[in-house]
Every structure is written in C-alpha cells, then in structure tokens.
Amino acid sequence: MAIKAIPAQPVTRRAVRDLEAAAARGWRALQTDRIGGWLLRAADGFTRRANSCMPLDDPGMALDDAIAAVRDWYAERGLPPCFQVPGPLELALGPALDARGWSRSEDVLVLTADVDDVRAGARDDLPAVRIDDRPDDAWLGCYHYRGDELPEHAIHVLTNADQVGFASVDDAGQRVAIARGAVTDAPSGRRWLGVTAVEVAPTARRRGLGSHVVAGLAAWAARLAATHAYLQVEETNTAAQAAYRKLGFADHHSYHYRSP
Structure with a gap:
C-alpha cells in the first residue's frame, strides 16, 4: 500500500502574531509603549530586538501617522527608529516603508x-x-x-x-x-x-x-x-x-x- 506524504501546513498570520507576542515577553525591553497593535520597545540600544517596533496588528491610525509616531517615539529616547517586521505581517507596511526609503537588513529565521x-x-x-x-x-x-x-x-x-x-x-x-x-x-x-x-x-x-x-x-x-x-x-x-x-x-x- 502506498503512503501519501502529507505536506506541512502553512503557518498562518495568527500563529506568527501569537509566537512573536510570546517572544517579545521573553526578550523584554526596558521601556514599552503601543500604537494600536504596534509594540514599541526601547532598551538603551542593547539589541535590535529590544529597540524596535514590532507591528503585530493594525496600528489603529493611518500608516503615515503611525510611522511618524514611531520616528518621534524613538527620537525622544535618542534612538534610531527601527521596525522588526515578520514576513507574513508586512502587508501594507512593507510597501509603505519602501516608498519612504527605509532599508531592509538582517534576515532572520524563526x-x-x-x-x-x-x-x-x-x-x-x-x-x-x-x-x-x-x-x-x-x-x-x-x-x-x-x-x-x-x-x-x-x-x-x-x-x-x-x-x-x-x-x-x-x-x-x-x-x-x-x-x-x-x-x-x-x-x-x-x-x-x-x-x-x-x-x-x-x-x-x-x-x-x-x-x-x-x-x-x-x-x-x-x-x-x-x-x-x-x-x-x-x-x-x-x-x-x-x-x-x-x-x-x-x-x-x-x-x-x-x-x-
């Protein structure tokens, strides 16, 4: 009898949000804030993970305003603005950052x-x-x-x-x-x-x-x-x-x- 291989199930955006929320609690910044579903994190510059914005869900405002608010939040703390962007959660944010000249770096596997x-x-x-x-x-x-x-x-x-x-x-x-x-x-x-x-x-x-x-x-x-x-x-x-x-x-x- 032939055995048919079952392909791996694709990872859903919900599963990515769920895991990244747990990961943010495991490597927790010293200061945090929120813009809707975006998690702002700062830790005096130690590690990008603890000094970047994690866009877990909708920011609850226009993208232009949300991105500007991220820049202002990090500027107030003397830190460069930065996003940590899970691939499945890019959606509208990726093209918006591309249009504003934000560069991409450090691809990481989870x-x-x-x-x-x-x-x-x-x-x-x-x-x-x-x-x-x-x-x-x-x-x-x-x-x-x-x-x-x-x-x-x-x-x-x-x-x-x-x-x-x-x-x-x-x-x-x-x-x-x-x-x-x-x-x-x-x-x-x-x-x-x-x-x-x-x-x-x-x-x-x-x-x-x-x-x-x-x-x-x-x-x-x-x-x-x-x-x-x-x-x-x-x-x-x-x-x-x-x-x-x-x-x-x-x-x-x-x-x-x-x-x-």
Whole structure:
C-alpha cells in the first residue's frame, strides 16, 4: 500500500502574531509603549530586538501617522527608529516603508520545535547543564553580543522576564557553553521556551556543546510546563541552523529589520 506524504501546513498570520507576542515577553525591553497593535520597545540600544517596533496588528491610525509616531517615539529616547517586521505581517507596511526609503537588513529565521524533542538531545558523555536564575560573572564573560563586550545595562535586559534561566556547562573548571532561556505564555495560551544567547567557548567547539546546552534548557522548561521552543538564527548562519535542525527545530517564519 502506498503512503501519501502529507505536506506541512502553512503557518498562518495568527500563529506568527501569537509566537512573536510570546517572544517579545521573553526578550523584554526596558521601556514599552503601543500604537494600536504596534509594540514599541526601547532598551538603551542593547539589541535590535529590544529597540524596535514590532507591528503585530493594525496600528489603529493611518500608516503615515503611525510611522511618524514611531520616528518621534524613538527620537525622544535618542534612538534610531527601527521596525522588526515578520514576513507574513508586512502587508501594507512593507510597501509603505519602501516608498519612504527605509532599508531592509538582517534576515532572520524563526525555528520552532517540541520541547520533548529538544530535551532528548542531551548527552550523557558531556558535563551536566546547570540552570541559574541570574547570570554569574563567568556566564557574562562568555556572552559576546555580536562579538562585543556587554554594556552595563545589558544585565537588565537579560533578566527582564518572568521565568528566565541561564544555562551553563563547565569542564575542568572552565565555562565552555552558555545559553539563556525564557518561558512565556502566548496569547493563545501555548507556553513557549525562547532560546537565546547560545555560545560555546572557541576552545571547546565541535564537541556538540551548543546542542547539549540547548537540550538542558529544554529539560528545565519542561518542568515549567513549556511545550514548545523557538529560537532565532540569521539566514546566513547555516552551521547553526544544521545543528538546531538535528534537535528537531524546523522553519516557522522569518523576519527582518527596517531602518530609514
């Protein structure tokens, strides 16, 4: 008997809004505001995610006025205006920004998986993953956002979530891998683990430590009743994508940034 393959169901705009709302709670800015269904976020410039407008739904006013209000809001805080735009939610906003000369940059994939699949990737031959509710100095010393040292206020962004865990793997007294996890609820009620800040020490790479530390976070999140996990990875980072796909992650949607 022939078995017919069932194609993957397309991701709906509702599902994208739901996940991005949960992700915004997992990497929460220090200041937030709203223009209708647009979420404004600022965090003194640390990470584009925490310093950009997420257009989750209709702004409740004419696009011209809404875009101008975004520019004014960021100007008041000494920050450049920026949108984080999920592809399925562009609709009228994308052409409007094109017409105003806003450039597009940094295409990012959002990958999702079942938490149970991810935590099955833990390895007994590697040191155990420890989870703390705050990052210690060794954790912070391992995290280099875009290769740079962290600004002092970064700690406030990293810890600004209701349920956050900082995963560490130590080997022979050295910190060899880290990751950050945040468990948040989407508007639909689905409980997500958001995985960010995955880093492996240069001297410890090619041992599977990145996947191992992510699996440890998934085990922690399962104890908090999270059922699904997401992470963001640049489209050009094919090596990281391959490692995450082995843990069960698959494409959900993509987003990019827009700046004038």
